[in-house]
Amino acid sequence: MKPEDIKEYLLRRCNRPLGKEEGILFGDPYIEVRNILVTWMVTLDAIEEAVKKDCNFVLCHEALFYPYVVPEGLGDVLSWRTNRKRLELLAKNGITVFRAHGLLDYLLITEYFGKTCNLGKPIAKEGIAYIYQVTPITLKEFARNIKSSMNLPSIRIAGELEKEISKIGIAVGGMGLFVNIGFWEILLKYNVDVILVGETDEYAIRYALDSGVAIVETTHPSSENPGLKEFSEELARDFPDVKVYFHDVGNKWIYIT
8 A cells, every 4th residue: 555545535534635735745755654543633642552563654633743734845943942852753763644634624633633522513513613501501611511521620610610512613723813813713613602723822812702702722632633533444444454542642731731
């Protein structure tokens, strides 16, 4: 099996073209794929796990290099410490990296965020903007339910804790960040009470509160890992001649109370 086979498989299933950020990010595009590691980000830990599992092909969801948008001509960014360490380890072990970002968001990542949070079936969908209706519940209890469903050590909330909410919009992964605030307007037009996000920041929180909407934040990888794990299982089913492993990058925050 070649990387091109995986690309064509994704395109058939998603029925949409590769985004400009997607495809081969590093390595030999013609390599004979032995085993596959699916992971949220190609961290050093993930690369080491790929080596351990004899995977010469890593399918990731997030960017390989920093900054997120690499400048034209690269400049000196490949010499930055994290970029250099990742590239050295990948090159040393002959690993090819393929990114599937928006393709997987549309295919199943958004859906599985909602499923993992036990939100039921969406009452509306607009791209990756999913809207859910639940039995009225206080914001505090809703957040506790999400924390339990996602097995999180802690959860962040912005809003009136005792206020009842019933309509939820989800902003999976980084769609809860200020740079994606235009996406929030899609959710707000459905008059949601709360936006359930993967990752957010201060600018976005202030926007939500001034819009009269609460925020519940999980983490970026925890909101996307359920869909990535499901995809790894489907990939293993559809390509039985190679082994497919899912690597959870985990939550690296340490919470002190």
